[in-house]
Amino acid sequence: MADPLHQAASVLKNWARRTSPWAVHYNSGSCNGCDIEILATFTPRYDVERLGIKLQGSPRHADLLIVTGAVTRQSRERLLRIYEQMPEPKHVVAVGSGAICGGVFRGCYNCLGGVDQVVPVDAYVPGCPPRPQAIIDGLVKLLRGARNSADPPAGDKGSGSGDGAGL
């Protein structure tokens, strides 16, 4: 690690991952409130493309998985499949109190509660729904959090909530 070439490469790598975080969005049973706010962040007034964030269609192209809604029983399996399709390094952002702990639907028979019961989550954005600025704030905190941490050790599935493993 000491030789400068390798260090320069990892600095460039971290910078690139922080500056071009492509996102894919999945609604695991949300009431649509958070989804339209996430969509609003791509429209002219907030325009997250200035932070490099682009909405991608395929999980293969994405680094961030933005999940909304209390995971319903039917969409649990789909959420897992999308998470596994995404190449490393990847991060999950749970937007809205529904995604964090089930929100108002906590206790409904068809809801499994928060997203972190299905996939490891790296950033939580509370709100019902959070303002577009609050969502951007969450993304910025996630990206900034990833600056000083080294690469995740090979094979590490992106350790669960906590240390914001290297992006």
Added chain:
Amino acid sequence: MQNISDLIALAIFPGGLFLATIALGYEWANRKLVARLQNRLGPPWYQPLADLAKLLAKDEVLPERTIGALFHGLPIVALAGVLTAALYVPLFGLRPSFGFDGDLIVAIYLLGLPTMCIGLTGASNPDRFSLVGATRTLTQFFSYEAPFLLGLLGPALVAGSWQIGQIAALARGRWLVLTQPVGFVVTLIGLMGELELPPFDAPEAETEIVAGALTEYSGRGLAFFRLAKDVELVVGMALIAALYLGGVDPALSFPLSALIFFAKTLTILLVLAILQTIFARLRIDQTVGLWWRYGVLLVLVQWFVTILGRYLPL
């Protein structure tokens, strides 16, 4: 000595590395213009560089039941094809690095190589989206290729030669866009079809088939395909600028000639960006209908007029 300068021309200066960075610059200009036309701020200047570096650093997932060699090889072939096409085209105000009689045809087919590669890779892996994306890509390829080729052969007809260098030399003084306006329009729209810019982006319509033929790609493969598309944009615009907009007089000193080249290509880019934002995506059958009915017809009329003008003793 000769082959060292060839090597430099191929890999460093007008060829590989320098062209790739300029291509990233043009991709940024395109995204920034589209954003500003949509009243948005748009990405910072280093965004394409960051995207490229991030994709190269991402791990690549090889889906099962796909042919590994094809999956990894095709992106490299696409990028190589386009970079070789760049050698025959006058870039950055300089004469083309290489040239032989008939290199216009070779350049156009090398420019079409990435689309062929995307069609091939889409068909080769089992994902249903890629399959549909591949069919659409190839359908669109066969529909815009004819008018695009004929449109570019218009100036060759006037110059009486098929070498880009000579056509550019002749076209330098007279702006062929004035004498062959229809040919210019068809070629410009042909370039949009080739680059799959909206309204011709049915092959990778995000809301319909996720990402078309490139759905399964991530990491290096995706990076090379995107870079190939960017370089194709630069080379295509340079070709149109050289043939229709009078190209650049190499006798001029270096800063001026480069400036003229960038001015011309950026105006073409502005026109492309505006066309991208004011149309809804055409269904694939509508694009095919548009090309076969209007594209080919217009360009043949243009040819007829050119032949009349050229060979009748006026």
Added chain:
Amino acid sequence: MTVTEDALAKGVELLKPWTEETNVPEKGRTDVILRPENLLAAVDVLHREPWGHLTSITGLDLGVDAGEIEVLYHFRRQAAVLGLRVRTPRDAASVASIWDILPSASFMEREMSEMLGVDVVGMPPHGRLFLADDWPEGAYPLRKDFSPEEAAQQRPAEDRPGDAAEKPQRFIIPIGPQHPALKEPGHFEFCVDGEIITSASARLGYAHRGIEKATEARTWVQDLYLLERVCGICSHIHAMTYCQGVEKLAGIEVPPRARAIRTLMAELERVHSHMLWLGVGAHEAGFDTLFMYAWRDRETVMDLLESLSGNRVNYSANLLGGVKFDVGDGQIKAVLDGADILEKRLHHYLDVATTDESFLIRTQGIGTMTQQQAEVLGTVGPTARASGVTRDLRLDAPYAAYPDFPVKPVVASGGDLLARFVVRIEELFESLRVVRALVQNLPEGDLAVRVPTKIPEGETVSCSEAPRGELYYYIESGGADKPERIKVRTPTLANWGAVLSTVVGCQLADVPMVLAGIDPCFSCNDRMVRLRTESSGRRLWSWEELRRYGIEYYRCKTSAT
């Protein structure tokens, strides 16, 4: 005898031969008790008349000791609501299916049968509607003796790897008429005969959270916020309809200023919902610039909503018995300025939607629904008004402040996708007019009235005009501080059946835009409909084969002409 009493009398008179008993639970609503075997005859008479349209089918579990399940069929004709009540024993509950008479009733029946375990006789074979694929058999969530823990034990089986492979033909992809940009997962299958669709079915259930069961476990105040989140885009109208129902049960009169502020928020929500759909509809057609501009201008109304209520989407403006906040002078001026800006921009978008060539070829003459079809199939909201059916609850049965601030109907006759775009935009001019009128002469008075925590026993039907159409709430209280039963029938549920009936016989290549035309909201309701399949030997196509088929079909058509 007002029009309503007239209509009700006519209805009761029609049903005379089969009536066991009639009673009038509240003004403008009459119930007729029938025996299960006469149900089909009664529905047929009402349909042939035609006496209004079927607005909802509600199932009630009367409890283990009563040993019976009651099924209510509510028909609406402007302000008059006629209810057919049928009882069936709890252990062998079965009801005849009215699906052959009213195709759009099929998924209301499906929902009731899946939730209460009522066997609907005469329904075509069908898969699961809402509940998850791995939901235990025999567990009916809306029965009183259902225990969520027991259903939870059967955790969904660990991810069955072979799942996708089992269904080679079908490929689960997030596409279809749901908001494409929202990517709500859905799964669509179309049976095709040649290039004409013979049957369309959608398997949803991904956004089904089990809200109706949850309402029975929470107090009236908590339910207000649960029901407000049935759908994030039309949250206010859900809360308002629920409050009006509970206030009717408690016999509370809401002060005029509170009613006016509720109506103001409802109309502002309609502006934000329709502009959202205009953008997402354009995005589905690949016209991203119109999406960007429509959503940029929508921020004007979102700012108004946020400055008035404190939240852009879930405004929580309602309290049981009134509203939470007042509208000050500063806000009045902001609303008026905002309305002017929006009016100017909406005129521009109306012009773009009706003249832009590349947009017209995707909307003109596509997915046409005749007025007669719209009438019979019980379509509601802008989808019905685009086919010439003047069905708007703000006119038929004015509620809140609409009697003092009447709305003029906006109706088109085209019935195609273009007409639906035009009706929705023109409706907004009407909404902005009402918003200006409301804000300039807000009646005086206080904001809310106290409502007791225990609501007196009784049942009521409360309806209102949501942005997508008529929203129906059935609220039953047993006198406790928790409701006995709350049934929500959302507008998209009614439009689903109607539009999917018109999809049958439609061209394949136009299906995506047709289904997006009714502005379906998945989280509003998680519904599926299964239609009649005439031709035998039907082949099951997945969505891409359908799409690819559309391509070849159009190409050979274009080259042939």
Added chain:
Amino acid sequence: MLRDVLTALVHHPVTERYPFERQPVPSRLRGKVIWDADKCIGCGLCVKNCPAEALELHVLDKKAKRFVMRYRVDRCLFCAQCTYSCPRGALSLSNQEWELAALSKEPFDIYYGEDADVQAVLAGTTGSDDQGG
């Protein structure tokens, strides 16, 4: 759309550069719940009416008005029902604190009250489930 697009090209984009420039927020914005210890009389009406069971009141000593309010930011719907249920107006929603995103769930579990009381509650009821809703 051509007119729109061209006028947009020559005008400044409407984008607000959020994290770097901040726009003023509306005064009624409903952000994080703030609990005022002196006004609270420990009646628990707010806990009863909260639709998301986000509030949990620990009454250590009613007369001496020693209470601890446990507030879970992740469950909260920011609907302000508690502010209307509270007879003394002890609860209010701040319109400044709305950027609540975090990389873990720890910051979402807040204990309002005197430190001594909070420690007592933490020690006493670390395991018990919340008394709310």
